[in-house]
Amino acid sequence: MRKANAGNIPATRASGFGDGYESIEERRAAGKALRDATPRAAHGGWKAPDKRRDPIDLLRESNKGRIPQLIPVRFGRMAQSPFAFYRGSAALMAADLASTPATGVRVQACGDAHLMNFGGFATPERNIFFDINDFDETLPAPWEWDVKRLAASMVIAARHLGLPESAAARAATDCVCSYRERMTDYASMRTLDVWYDRIDLDRVLKVMPTKQEMERVTQRVEQARRKSLPESLFPRLVEHSGSAPKIKDEPPLIFHPTDKQAPGVASGYADALERYRKSLPEHVRTLFDRFHFFDLAIKVVGVGSVGTYCALGLFMAADDDPIFLQIKEARKSVLEPYAGKSLHLNEGERVVAGQRLMQSASDIFLGWTRGENGRDYYFRQLRDAKISVILEDWDAAILREYGKLCAWALGRAHARSGDAAKIAGYMGSKTTFDTAVCEFAVEYADQNLQDYRAFISAIRDGRLPAASEM
Incomplete structure (x- = not known):
């Protein structure tokens, strides 16, 4: 009996083994067809819905069940900057993302895919891999939600670093472009090759923008090994x-x-x-x-x-x-x-x-x-050679490369649980999707700043408790 493979199994069968099988080309085409209902440009921009929940109310709700004496510490940490606020308010963005266009294709989503939730760690074989490292909010959900949260974090981080708006927009665009291109690669790979794919230390070092940055990453790895x-x-x-x-x-x-x-x-x-x-x-x-x-x-x-x-x-x-x-x-x-x-x-x-x-x-x-x-x-x-980024001394080039690295890890994670060919077919080979999500990221960063200011006002008015850890 001849072995079947992806190249010779018929696309349809009357009955029996292989029911429901679709070739990569058919799944790509199905993804492309999703543009009719949800054009790629529809992901662009952000406008708060008329009935958007008050962010202060949502933050209060998120305190339910927490240790009371630590709630002021939580808000004190979030008050440090708009970027810290963004990191601590995943519930706000989840509510907002639910109102944005989606294709209907679902993956195992991270749920909190901002750039600080990626990093290095030691595997059981004691190698260092780069990957997502926080899964508290993980759940099957639209793949676009993770991409948009990651892209918006790039803009907010760029502003935190005092970079020009053009650099912030470019960082977000490069990030989304990296996700799209990596997903295209994964769509063409054998299933087991996707599953076995790793972003190890050697691959990380190859994408570092300078020799100095390569040396710094190597030093951070050794430091993390010692500390663990x-x-x-x-x-x-x-x-x-x-x-x-x-x-x-x-x-x-x-x-x-x-x-x-x-x-x-x-x-x-x-x-x-x-x-x-x-x-x-x-x-x-x-x-x-x-x-x-x-x-x-x-x-x-x-x-x-x-x-x-x-x-x-x-x-x-x-x-x-x-x-x-x-x-x-x-x-x-x-x-x-x-x-x-x-x-x-x-x-x-x-x-x-x-x-x-x-x-x-x-x-x-x-x-x-x-x-x-x-x-x-x-x-x-605890720790196990865990390596988190130190954002404060980054320039635009490092931010861009790190964003592309995060998008690579996110694309690999989504390809493991979702239909890479369908997602790749939807995004296509042009930059339409990249540009749209960049526009969303910039405008959502403005929304985050507005929410942060309302949050700080609520602390000053005594409506929310905040405390220093000192």
């Missing part, structure tokens, strides 16, 4: 109380929870940890069983996550053999009101499943649980 070593982390995060190691309190950012904040402390969170253990693959479970739980403390992280129940867990296999696991509360995705409910009953499982689907390689300790307080959580290693 146990001999570096352990003395900075741990003190000894009697003979037992204990995580150091550094309020308000690191502190041990009360029984009310974290039910289960008396039992060492035995039930929640057992549920986490069962979420791990069998071979990782065997590894995890070598470690014993010693301590847990709430640890404030990020901007958008401030006030949620995020913690740091200390586990030991021997006196000189620790691991730190970051335990993050998983709430409902900000996309859910507009894209539909998650199929997962546990929000931590939603995050883990989305991360494994979108990322080229994921942390071996990635797993989920439900606490005795009814909240859902997911686990991952």
Whole structure:
């Protein structure tokens, strides 16, 4: 019997194996046909809907269930700049994106694809990959939403750096162009080749604009490797109380929870940890069983996550053999009101499943649980050579190259879960889509600035609490 492949399976069959099969050319054509209902130029520009929700009301709603004393810290971080506000207000943009044109093609979306949610990390094989690194809001949703949030972040970041408006627009356009061109490449690749594709350190270095920037990236990687070593982390995060190691309190950012904040402390969170253990693959479970739980403390992280129940867990296999696991509360995705409910009953499982689907390689300790307080959580290693960008000293060239790198990672992630040929067919080979989304990004950056000013006014009027961390 002759083997079938993409080149010789008929496009249609009367019945049996292959029902529903469409060739790459047919899927591209189907994507192109979507332009009739949703022209590419329709993605251009932004105008707030007449019944747009008050951003202050949405921010208040997003505080529901957060630790009350950390809400001022959250708003204090968001108040630092329009860019910090953008990072912490994914719920606002999710509501706005729901009113914009979409083709109807869905992918596993990141949900918060701004440029600071991309970066480097160590794989289980100890290689350094570049990829999306935040999946708290992941959910199946229109692919355009991620692209637009990323493009708008490029404009807002450029303004944060004091770059000219022309540089901001070019950075956004180059970013979208990179997404379109990478998606075209993925549309032509074999399915397994898309799945196995990686953006490793060598590929990152090749796109750096200067030798100096290549050297700086290499230095950052080595620095991140050193900082994630146990001999570096352990003395900075741990003190000894009697003979037992204990995580150091550094309020308000690191502190041990009360029984009310974290039910289960008396039992060492035995039930929640057992549920986490069962979420791990069998071979990782065997590894995890070598470690014993010693301590847990709430640890404030990020901007958008401030006030949620995020913690740091200390586990030991021997006196000189620790691991730190970051335990993050998983709430409902900000996309859910507009894209539909998650199929997962546990929000931590939603995050883990989305991360494994979108990322080229994921942390071996990635797993989920439900606490005795009814909240859902997911686990991952703390740091593990995680490399986040330092935006402040960038020029226009570095911003553009980094944006293209983020768009590459986003395109690869979308191609794993979505129909790359259909998306590529819709965008086409011309710059029509790039120009439209750039126009949207510039005008949405203006909306973000307007919302930020309203946010600052609400803080000054005492309608929203904000506090410095000092």
